[in-house]
Amino acid sequence: MDSKYASYGKEKDQRNKFDIKAKKIKLSVDGNSFKNVKENNQANGSCNNNTVSALNEVSEDVQDVRKSLPVYIVRNRILEEIRKNNTMILIGETGSGKTTQIPQILHEQRLEGNGAIAVTQPRRVAAITLALRVATEMNTEIGSYVGYSVRFEDATSPKTKVIYLTDGMLLREAIIDPLLKKYSIIILDEAHERTVNTDVLFGIVKLAQKERNCKGNKLKVIIMSATMDVDTFRNYYDNCSVVYLEGRTYPVTIYHSKTKQDDYQYSVVCAIFQLHVTTPANHHFLVFLTGQEEIETVMANIKQIAKESPGPPIRVCPLYAGLPPAKQLLVWKSVPEGTRKIVLATNIAEASVTIPHIKCVIDTGLVKERSWCNVTGAERLRIVPCSQAACWQRAGRAGRTAPGSAYRLYTNGDFKARPQHNTPEIIRCPLAATLLMLIATGMEPSTFPLIDAPSPDSVQASLILLKELGAIESENNPKLTVLGKKMTAFPIDPKYSKVILSAPEHGCLDEALSLVAVMSSENVFHTPLHKREEAVKAKQKFVSTLGDHITLLNVFKMFCKAPLKKQWCKENYLNHKNLSYACDIRHQLLAICQKLNMEVSSCGTAFDQLLKCLLSGLFTNCAWTRGGMTTGAGKYATASGAAAALHPASSLHGLRPPPPAVLYTELLHTRRAYLLTVSAIEPHWLHQVAPEYARRCRANR
Numbered sequence: 001m002d003s004k005y006a007s008y009g010k011e012k013d014q015r016n017k018f019d020i021k022a023k024k025i026k027l028s029v030d031g032n033s034f035k036n037v038k039e040n041n042q043a044n045g046s047c048n049n050n051t052v053s054a055l056n057e058v059s060e061d062v063q064d065v066r067k068s069l070p071v072y073i074v075r076n077r078i079l080e081e082i083r084k085n086n087t088m089i090l091i092g093e094t095g096s097g098k099t100t101q102i103p104q105i106l107h108e109q110r111l112e113g114n115g116a117i118a119v120t121q122p123r124r125v126a127a128i129t130l131a132l133r134v135a136t137e138m139n140t141e142i143g144s145y146v147g148y149s150v151r152f153e154d155a156t157s158p159k160t161k162v163i164y165l166t167d168g169m170l171l172r173e174a175i176i177d178p179l180l181k182k183y184s185i186i187i188l189d190e191a192h193e194r195t196v197n198t199d200v201l202f203g204i205v206k207l208a209q210k211e212r213n214c215k216g217n218k219l220k221v222i223i224m225s226a227t228m229d230v231d232t233f234r235n236y237y238d239n240c241s242v243v244y245l246e247g248r249t250y251p252v253t254i255y256h257s258k259t260k261q262d263d264y265q266y267s268v269v270c271a272i273f274q275l276h277v278t279t280p281a282n283h284h285f286l287v288f289l290t291g292q293e294e295i296e297t298v299m300a301n302i303k304q305i306a307k308e309s310p311g312p313p314i315r316v317c318p319l320y321a322g323l324p325p326a327k328q329l330l331v332w333k334s335v336p337e338g339t340r341k342i343v344l345a346t347n348i349a350e351a352s353v354t355i356p357h358i359k360c361v362i363d364t365g366l367v368k369e370r371s372w373c374n375v376t377g378a379e380r381l382r383i384v385p386c387s388q389a390a391c392w393q394r395a396g397r398a399g400r401t402a403p404g405s406a407y408r409l410y411t412n413g414d415f416k417a418r419p420q421h422n423t424p425e426i427i428r429c430p431l432a433a434t435l436l437m438l439i440a441t442g443m444e445p446s447t448f449p450l451i452d453a454p455s456p457d458s459v460q461a462s463l464i465l466l467k468e469l470g471a472i473e474s475e476n477n478p479k480l481t482v483l484g485k486k487m488t489a490f491p492i493d494p495k496y497s498k499v500i501l502s503a504p505e506h507g508c509l510d511e512a513l514s515l516v517a518v519m520s521s522e523n524v525f526h527t528p529l530h531k532r533e534e535a536v537k538a539k540q541k542f543v544s545t546l547g548d549h550i551t552l553l554n555v556f557k558m559f560c561k562a563p564l565k566k567q568w569c570k571e572n573y574l575n576h577k578n579l580s581y582a583c584d585i586r587h588q589l590l591a592i593c594q595k596l597n598m599e600v601s602s603c604g605t606a607f608d609q610l611l612k613c614l615l616s617g618l619f620t621n622c623a624w625t626r627g628g629m630t631t632g633a634g635k636y637a638t639a640s641g642a643a644a645a646l647h648p649a650s651s652l653h654g655l656r657p658p659p660p661a662v663l664y665t666e667l668l669h670t671r672r673a674y675l676l677t678v679s680a681i682e683p684h685w686l687h688q689v690a691p692e693y694a695r696r697c698r699a700n701r
């Protein structure tokens with residue numbers, strides 16, 4: 001193993017260094033009593049035992065753990081503040097118990113009255129696992145007093161009092177009821193993440209609170225985070241009270257790489273095996289990577305090296321957004337005693353989640369970030385360094401149930417050079433979906449109160465896109481069209497709801513539903529590194545020369561017909577979980593279509609119809625060969641003029657001559673720019689299905 005990866009500069013945990021300038025009330029945990037509780041726990045073996053508990057297989061005394069949390073210890077003071085203030089910001093260390101304890105403390109006092117308590121989370125895995133944990137702590141079933149609501153899954157009932165839900169789900173509820181009357185208390189958690197949905201929710205909740213307070217139907221709002229920019233939030237919420245909770249659970253020792261790492265995937269594998277041979281097996285690892293493909297590659301490498309490496313047996317668990325929920329939860333399952341669990345995750349494991357017995361975090365310091373081009377509306381994905389706040393959150397995952405360590409594969413200098421906080425997503429992301437939601441709730445986009453307003457150009461570009469999608473009447477007077485209203489019925493991006501809603505016109509709703517469903521799930525192909533050739537060969541039987549979309553459709557159709565699905569997937573190197581998840585999604589999309597009285601037509605093998613239908617929603621994602629010739633190895637120019645190559649995994653890769661025009665699903669920027677999930681189209685189709693955009697696009701090219 002290369003020795004340069006062994007050298008980490010040790011540094012003291014600096015999690016307290018965040019500068020909080022706002023006037024604040026400090027609530028301190030009594031150091032001695034906290035220490036004693038911790039020591040007692042350890043003496044009881046409740047934090048240090050070797051048995052790894054799955055989420056619902058509670059081996060520790062949850063009530064003891066609960067009572068040792070800083071938030072629990074000062075709960076009476078916190079309650080006092082919450083009673084006094086309609087709006088409050090609560091800052092507390094990662095792991096201090098904000099997300100699991102505050103809702104319970106409120107509910108124990110019945111502060112929610114006849115309403116419910118909503119706790120928003122930027123990510124579904126956090127919403128689900130938190131609800132499961134809190135249900136266990138409250139000794140109740142999920143869906144009873146505690147529940148969760150995430151896209152495509154609602155585990156609540158009329159008697160649910162504490163609801164963990166994604167910010168996107170609360171936004172959808174706001175379309176039906178902008179005053180969110182179902183809730184008497186709304187907790188906006190992980191405020192520092194500044195996702196576009198959370199930023200919009202800040203505004204919706206602020207307006208709802210103002211109006212409801214006038215009508216005597218009060219709404220309490222609590223904003224929580226470990227690392228947020230307090231001054232900005234305090235100004236936005238009219239100088240509301242800030243409660244700063246001092247006190248932590250377990251220390252995390254931070255190590256930085258001494259030298260810059262050129263190949264982080266390689267560094268990750270080296271770091272894992274260096275630590276693997278020197279750390280006890282019950283210290284599980286959590287590794288932060290940037291995406292599914294990378295996770296699969298690293299996973300394959302670990303499995304390969306593990307065969308010859310000394311040290312305990314290894315169980316590798318992936319965790320990324322597109323993984324079907326049931327598979328995500330496997331991360332919380334116990335492993336046999338003496339086995340090391342290594343979780344390979346994207347930033348979805350960064351905030352709010354607790355994976356028991358993770359004592360070692362290995363952080364690449366990178367994240368895959370979505371941004372977009374105002375002019376053409378095309379989106380792109382880039383791998384970029386994450387903010388300091390994100391780095392602290394990641395490190396915090398190591399100190400949840402015991403003291404831990406975080407190994408950063410970047411230097412201290414690199415860390416210090418990073419921005420303190422995440423750039424709000426609203427500044428860099430496409431806004432069409434958000435604006436559609438706002439317009440649907442009856443809000444006026446130009447006067448809507450946002451903490452950080454996106455540039456007027458960006459808003460205008462998104463309104464133009466909505467106009468071209470047929471969702472609004474005009475960009476200057478944004479009113480929903482009949483089509484736009486229907487689009488809001490689907491919990492998916494407006495580009496994809498447009499595809500579904502255009503399908504009857506192209507006679508292909510059956511196929512469009514399957515395609516959108518399979519594209520909403522994650523990669524269906526499973527390509528283990530050591531069996532790459534077999535996997536590539538197996539893929540051939542599904543490949544269409546028309547491109548990856550029809551290839552995906554072929555896979556999905558054959559999966560639906562296969563009698564022994566698991567076995568069939570194994571034989572064909574396909575991901576059974578992702579395909580099953582696609583089936584669930586299709587089911588739900590179909591139910592919405594049926595509610596809208598749409599007729600389910602099929603185009604059979606007339607795939608031109610399906611591709612035109614796909615283009616009617618994804619028209620911003622076209623690329624052309626330059627002057628009819630590809631430049632270099634399959635290079636195309638996107639609508640913004642950026643050069644990009646077909647991804648080597650595309651079924652069009654290597655086709656001679658290359659199709660003059662293609663439709664892609666995503667533009668990925670790694671060392672090169674790649675078009676992902678690509679189909680050949682006829683250049684004139686763009687004019688047929690999106691004439692306004694085609695004219696605008698030609699003028700810009």
Ligand SMILES: Nc1ncnc2c1ncn2[C@@H]1O[C@H](COP(=O)(O)OP(=O)(O)OP(=O)(O)O)[C@@H](O)[C@H]1O
Binds near residue numbers: 096100133225352396
């Ligand atoms: N699923 C779980 N299994 C075991 N312990 C858990 C679980 N969820 C929470 N805990 C315990 O409760 C503690 C508090 O978790 P909680 O999510 O409430 O903290 P938090 O202050 O909201 O942290 P963050 O800012 O990171 O979201 C954890 O550190 C851990 O000790």
